[in-house]
Amino acid sequence: MKFWLIKIFFILLMINSVTGITSAKWNEPYFILSDSDRPSIIQDKDGIYWIAFNSYTNPQNIWIMNSNDSINWMNFYQVTVSNLTDYEPNLIQDKKGRFWIVYSSLIEIKGTLNFNYDLKLVYSDNGINWSNPVNITNSPLIESYPYIMQDNKGRFFITYSTYSNESINDLDIYVKYSDDGLKWSEPMRITDSLESDIFPIMIQDNSGKYWMLFSRNTHLRHKPLLNKYDLFLIYSEDGIRWSNVAEITNLSYNVNYPYFMQDKNGIFWIPHMTGITGSEELGIMGSLNGTEWTDSEVLSNYSKEGYFKTDYKSMIQDRNGSFIYAFTSAKIGRGIWLMNGTQDSDFSKTRTIEFNINRISQENDKKNFISTISNNEKHESGMEFGIFTLSIILISVALRKS
Numbered sequence: 496m497k498f499w500l501i502k503i504f505f506i507l508l509m510i511n512s513v514t515g516i517t518s519a520k521w522n523e524p525y526f527i528l529s530d531s532d533r534p535s536i537i538q539d540k541d542g543i544y545w546i547a548f549n550s551y552t553n554p555q556n557i558w559i560m561n562s563n564d565s566i567n568w569m570n571f572y573q574v575t576v577s578n579l580t581d582y583e584p585n586l587i588q589d590k591k592g593r594f595w596i597v598y599s600s601l602i603e604i605k606g607t608l609n610f611n612y613d614l615k616l617v618y619s620d621n622g623i624n625w626s627n628p629v630n631i632t633n634s635p636l637i638e639s640y641p642y643i644m645q646d647n648k649g650r651f652f653i654t655y656s657t658y659s660n661e662s663i664n665d666l667d668i669y670v671k672y673s674d675d676g677l678k679w680s681e682p683m684r685i686t687d688s689l690e691s692d693i694f695p696i697m698i699q700d701n702s703g704k705y706w707m708l709f710s711r712n713t714h715l716r717h718k719p720l721l722n723k724y725d726l727f728l729i730y731s732e733d734g735i736r737w738s739n740v741a742e743i744t745n746l747s748y749n750v751n752y753p754y755f756m757q758d759k760n761g762i763f764w765i766p767h768m769t770g771i772t773g774s775e776e777l778g779i780m781g782s783l784n785g786t787e788w789t790d791s792e793v794l795s796n797y798s799k800e801g802y803f804k805t806d807y808k809s810m811i812q813d814r815n816g817s818f819i820y821a822f823t824s825a826k827i828g829r830g831i832w833l834m835n836g837t838q839d840s841d842f843s844k845t846r847t848i849e850f851n852i853n854r855i856s857q858e859n860d861k862k863n864f865i866s867t868i869s870n871n872e873k874h875e876s877g878m879e880f881g882i883f884t885l886s887i888i889l890i891s892v893a894l895r896k897s
Contacts, residue, residue: 521794521820521836524777527568528560529830533807534821535586535596536833542814545622546821547574547586547596551829555580557598559622565819565833574617574625577601581615585642590649594619595676597631597643597653612637614655618676631671631679636660639693646699651676652734654695654707659684659859666691668709672734681864685729685737687855690715692727696755697734700763705731706785708743708755708765717747724751726765729854730785736869740852743780743788746771750778750791752822754808759816764838766810766820767791772798775805777822779838787845794834797826 528548532555535547544562549555557574575581580601588594595618603611614631631653632638641655651673656666668685686692691712699705707729714723726743744750749770757763762781769778769791777795782788795805804825812818820834860868 521834521838524795524822524824524832524834525566526827527831527833529828531558531831532823532829533583534809534823534831535584536809536811536819536821537586537588538811538813539588539594539622540592543622544813544819545586545594546831547584548831549582549584549598553580554578555582557581557584557596557617559586559596561622565813565835572623572625575600575615575628579604583639583641587643587645589645589651589676592620593676594622595643595651596625597641599639599641600628610637611635612639614638614641614653616643616653616676629677632657632682639666640695642696644697644699646705646734647703650674650734652697653679654685654697656691656693656695657682659687665689665712666693668692668695668707670697670734683735683863683865683867684855684859685867686740687859693724694751694753696753698755698757699734700757700785701761704785705734706755706763707731707737708753710751710753713745720749723749726750726753726767727852728785728848729850731869735865735867737854737867738869739850740854741786741848741850742852743848744791749775752806752808754810756810756812758812758818764810764818766808766822768805768808769793772796774798777805777820777834779820779840781838781840781842782845783842787842787847789840789842789845792838792840794820 530551531548532551533549538544544565547559549557556577559574560568560571562568581598583599584596586596597616599612600615602613615628616631617625617628619625636658638655638657643653645651653671667687669682671679671682673679692709695709697707709727710724711727713725714720717723728741728743729737731737751768753765753767755765763785764781766779768775774797776793778791778793780789780791806823808822810820824832
């Protein structure tokens with residue numbers, strides 16, 4: 496009898512390891528800082544945790560804090576000094592150990608609900624003393640939601656959202672790149688949807704492939720909802736020429752404020768806000784390959800407690816393999832919360848997404864200084880033209896013989 500019990504135990508263990516069916520283990524969220532917003536968390540090469548954020552009280556500025564254990568945050572340093580607003584920071588450490596923060600900076604108040612924001616960049620060799628701002632953009636339009644990354648060859652990319660001109664009211668995604676972080680390319684337009692695209696997050700996976708996740712305003716498809724976003728994905732082999740768009744979610748409730756990362760095991764994760772309960776809950780979904788995704792798993796249930804707004808997010812996997820999920824909440828004023836844990840999803844149950852939505856028109860793409868239409872699309876067009884030409888030749892030969 497004991498032998499059969501042991502045998503059954505090992506069979507269940509094998510099934511569990513194959514399907515990945517294990518329960519996620521997350522600690523309860525804990526509050527770390529008041530009057531703050533938009534946390535961007537990293538762990539540096541020495542194991543120190545850092546969070547860049549903007550103050551929530553006016554004038555808003557960029558700050559940074561660090562911790563040895565991700566629990567006790569002791570040191571606070573001011574990064575920018577503005578009399579207007581500096582906000583939306585995104586923090587990385589490059590391959591040489593230098594820290595970089597890209598952010599949105601208010602340049603001009605033109606009138607009621609009419610502003611001019613530019614993107615700026617600062618850097619530091621120790622995380623404490625920061626450079627003067629470097630201008631990334633300089634236009635009369637709003638540039639917002641910036642994200643910076645460095646690829647495995649050392650090239651930097653910044654993605655962001657902006658309007659194509661002052662008369663058009665929807666946001667599209669643009670990319671700039673740099674080989675030193677200081678001199679940046681002209682902007683390349685990545686999307687031209689009639690719906691606003693925001694929160695672009697670009698990563699390079701373990702194989703060298705580039706991915707970009709973003710939110711798209713889909714409220715016109717989900718009337719009478721006024722605040723409705725879904726998640727979308729594109730990929731690239733070089734960070735410049737991109738695929739068509741795939742829709743990850745198409746739900747009856749709001750899904751927004753996402754982050755995007757790949758863990759040490761190669762699994763892609765999207766922490767996000769989900770409105771499934773009527774409140775703004777913490778959600779997460781995963782994929783083994785970027786094309787087959789689990790459904791959103793809800794990690795909180797704050798609908799019972801009333802309003803618990805969970806906005807801007809970032810997430811890392813630290814050296815110990817634990818995930819740290821940083822987010823903004825309005826539960827105790829406006830402040831930053833953290834949640835630690837591990838996430839294991841059931842990857843035997845996934846949905847395949849299709850990259851079949853047109854990303855940008857050829858007319859708009861011709862205005863880019865480098866064409867962003869993917870090589871795959873070009874090859875497919877060339878192949879179709881070749882098949883068409885061959886068909887004409889074969890038909891001509893057949894007619895002559897007859």
